[in-house]
Amino acid sequence: MSVLHDTHVPFDRLVDYWFGDMGDADIATIDEHLMHCDSCGAQLESVALLTQGTRDAFAAGEVGAVVSADFVARLVERDVRVREYRVGPGGSVHCTVAPEDVVLISRLEAPLHGVGRLDLVAEMPEGATEHFPDVPFDAASGELLLASRVARVRPLPAHDFRLRLFAVADTGPQEIAEYVFHHRPWQ
Amino acid sequence: MDAVETGLQGREVVLARSIAVAAGEQAREAEAELYRLLAPRARRYGLRHLRDSHAADDLMQHVMALTLEQLRSGRLREPERILSFVLGACRLTVQELRRGARRREELLQYYGEALMPDVVEDDVAMGHQRVAECLQRLPERERSVVLLSFMEEREAGDVGAALGLSAGNVRVIRHRAIARLRDCVESGGVRR
Numbered sequence: 001m002s003v004l005h006d007t008h009v010p011f012d013r014l015v016d017y018w019f020g021d022m023g024d025a026d027i028a029t030i031d032e033h034l035m036h037c038d039s040c041g042a043q044l045e046s047v048a049l050l051t052q053g054t055r056d057a058f059a060a061g062e063v064g065a066v067v068s069a070d071f072v073a074r075l076v077e078r079d080v081r082v083r084e085y086r087v088g089p090g091g092s093v094h095c096t097v098a099p100e101d102v103v104l105i106s107r108l109e110a111p112l113h114g115v116g117r118l119d120l121v122a123e124m125p126e127g128a129t130e131h132f133p134d135v136p137f138d139a140a141s142g143e144l145l146l147a148s149r150v151a152r153v154r155p156l157p158a159h160d161f162r163l164r165l166f167a168v169a170d171t172g173p174q175e176i177a178e179y180v181f182h183h184r185p186w187q
Numbered sequence: 188m189d190a191v192e193t194g195l196q197g198r199e200v201v202l203a204r205s206i207a208v209a210a211g212e213q214a215r216e217a218e219a220e221l222y223r224l225l226a227p228r229a230r231r232y233g234l235r236h237l238r239d240s241h242a243a244d245d246l247m248q249h250v251m252a253l254t255l256e257q258l259r260s261g262r263l264r265e266p267e268r269i270l271s272f273v274l275g276a277c278r279l280t281v282q283e284l285r286r287g288a289r290r291r292e293e294l295l296q297y298y299g300e301a302l303m304p305d306v307v308e309d310d311v312a313m314g315h316q317r318v319a320e321c322l323q324r325l326p327e328r329e330r331s332v333v334l335l336s337f338m339e340e341r342e343a344g345d346v347g348a349a350l351g352l353s354a355g356n357v358r359v360i361r362h363r364a365i366a367r368l369r370d371c372v373e374s375g376g377v378r379r
């Protein structure tokens with residue numbers, strides 16, 4: 001790859017550069033370009049700011065997402081306070097959030113073999129539902145790990161809510177598992 | 188001609204030459220301007236290669252002090268190659284700091300302390316509420332890829348293995364998601 005003096009590096013390439021998704025020669029070329037191009041430097045700084053902002057948001061319990069078992073294991077290794085609930089298909093669990101909990105994980109065991117697309121539906125106590133289409137998953141793991149928004153869950157009163165998983169195929173969605181969570185405030 | 192050398196006619200070279208030929212106080216303004224131009228670039232290099240804002244600050248200060256000292260003393264014989272010199276100094280300094288960081292990491296592991304280094308300083312950090320709001324607006328797949336990528340800064344293959352995605356797919360999702368996230372945050376979190 002060559003980066004000419006007056007040709008800016010596309011944002012996608014700067015993202016790859018930030019994460020190391022390119023060869024050493026390409027990294028060196030962009031290093032050189034950034035040494036004289038403040039426009040591209042500002043773009044790179046925006047990626048650095050988003051990195052820190054995402055870390056801060058997650059640490060504040062403001063981000064919910066599907067995560068991996070390895071990711072959770074590494075949080076535990078770093079002494080991050082993780083509360084985890086494992087529940088099987090058709091199962092239920094009593095759950096809460098302690099004041100010191102930083103991360104709340106729901107580990108949903110599910111028959112994922114052969115599933116091409118997975119949708120998640122959350123049913124709240126008032127009857128409201130939230131639909132999360134096409135969630136990422138590793139079929140071989142046989143489970144889906146959800147990191148909840150701890151800051152939003154912690155102050156909730158006692159309530160029950162359900163999660164449903166749907167395997168989506170050309171023939172339509174088919175429910176493959178349901179889980180019930182009995183939330184109680186920390187006491 | 189490499190990309191750095193193409194900066195031959197830039198303002199940096201003019202300033203470097205004036206510092207090299209001036210004496211003492213006469214070069215002060217040129218030094219200050221050169222510092223303002225080059226210090227942020229050295230710091231960006233440090234952020235990318237050291238992943239730690241404090242280490243990036245150390246690198247920036249060391250490289251700029253070295254650069255100005257070399258110019259003042261006349262030991263930087265080709266001021267027109269100022270950008271190449273700064274880049275080379277950054278690379279060498281990163282190697283030295285990494286050796287020091289490895290020692291620090293060994294100590295941290297020994298004492299069981301775990302820290303997630305800050306990438307940027309607090310005073311320039313984006314408000315995490317706004318970032319959180321924009322993250323929550325991303326589709327599930329994109330949010331997971333962004334979260335795992337930024338939290339651990341792993342290559343696309345590692346992130347993909349954790350989420351049942353190919354490395355190529357992760358890169359495509361990551362490009363799209365980070366661009367969306369940036370647009371959302373920079374617009375104040377009001378665009379969808």
